Amino acid sequence: MNAIAAGAHQTGESGIFWVLAIVSVAAALGMIFMRKVVYSALLLAVVMLSLAVFYAVNEAPFLAFVQVIVYTGAVLMLFLFVIMVVGVSSTESMVETIRGQRVAAAIAGIGFGVLLILGIGDATLPTSAGLSKANSDGGNVMGLARLLFGNNANDGSDTANALRVSNNIQGYIFAFEVTSALLITAALGAMVLAHRERLKPKPTQRELSQARIKSGQVSPLPPPGTYARHNAVDMPALLPDGSVSELSVSPVIARRRSGSHDDLHGEGPESALRHGTATVKAVLEGQVEGQVEVEKTEPEASGASAEEEKK
Template identity: 65%
Template sequence: MNPTLLAEAQTHAAEPFVFWLLAIVSVSAALGMILMRKAVHAALLLAVVMLSLAVLYAVLEAPFLAFVQVIVYTGAVLMLFLFVLMLVGVSSTDSLVETIRGQRLWAALAGLGFVGLLAAGVAGAALPTTAGLARANAEGNVVGLARLLFTKYVFAFEVASALLITAALGAMVLAHRERLAPKATQRALSKARFLGDHPTPLPGPGTYARHNAVDMPALLPDGTTSELSVNPIIARRTATAGMHTDLEGRTEEQAAGDDIAAVRAATDTAADADAQDREVKAGVPTAGNKEAGK
């Protein structure tokens, strides 16, 4: 057999160890991401999966893919983590009770075991000269990747591009709303602000509250909630509408019930007035006419 091919086929002694270690970490994090109940924990585990893939790319001598994995995917996941914190919010009551007291010992033992295995694998690893991806990256990793994308995998590349464009168009269509009123200019907004009751900046959502979600109204110094700190669109569409209160201390559901009751009362009053008018026109004595006759 050709010794040159054998030399190129040799792999680093630590590569199998790193592969199985990262495989276990990636699969465990992926399963945890699916099984987690809190979106924040799922986003963190997804970041672990992406970082594990980046290390695998680096071990396979694909530095461009490794950096793209970290910058694009892991960066996007961290932004997703930030958006989840902003939209879902984290209640401060979660940190008032210790829930992992019995898990600290096991976590410390697992960490020490992981460090021991990693140190043993690195200390006993041989460092022979390997070919790796020298042939594919003869002109550079980026050039080799581009050649593969636009020659061998051009069909899959175009299909992925079509899917991304379709997803972007679908998001634009779903997010589009017809504007019922003309868009307010900066001058109109400034004028309305100074002519209104609140020329100063409004408190942000979650201020002085025990929840930092964007749909949680801020607390004023007197302990009451400020509905002006929550966007009215978010207040209508949020799943925590029952937590919002108006200036009179009513929740949104109670306010809606009061409005419905007021509409029904007004409708009944109008119906009674119409009935009395018809009775007067028909010559039927009403209760007021009877009392006047007496």
């Protein structure tokens, strides 16, 4: 009977492994080859959840919970939050265009059904030794501590200490500390890369108020995006009369939308605004063919603004 139970357990564990292995590898490949970053992030979540199930099957509940809570629940959700805040482009279709999604959903449903059946069958049968011996003295967390810190992880247990000394477990203290320093260095490097030096001092609230009054636009500009058409950040807003407000789109986004990636930091705010307004108009009319047309519209806008100032 014990042999039969052990064989059934091994069969269930093998079935879980092969189902999740196929799912995780397919999700990893899809994460690499997907064109939309949101889909890549969701497939990365599938990979992380599969790893968590692998840890749980191998009787490492602490690693499984850390994988779900820290990586999937915190880090990956932060990625998705940033992606959704940045927004999408108006060139992306709002209609679902994934081919064969029903077939993929059916295959995934069958796979998870098999996984559920194997899990229930595994829970009703006697379990094998697994990591029971390693986790018998202090649990999974203390077992990891002994493996990482070796003889230095003295928890007061004579049995564990004797086993540790007899096996000559030295631990991975140096590698652990180097990994911690590497993560801190990566965080500092991200901060340095994200930091941008200002070409001029940051304007005060008083200066901003004075600039608004001088420009004749005291209230804030309308936000981008029209809810009836699209939620993209490069889609101009609609005014109450139904007309399009070109000023609702950032000049930087407008120039990127037209195919120009020049730096706007060297331009003045008025020049950048004129340039961006002209580009948005051209985009809406479907006449953007490159930077040449945008450069042609800029002198006209400059001449018109000069005539208005004279009046």
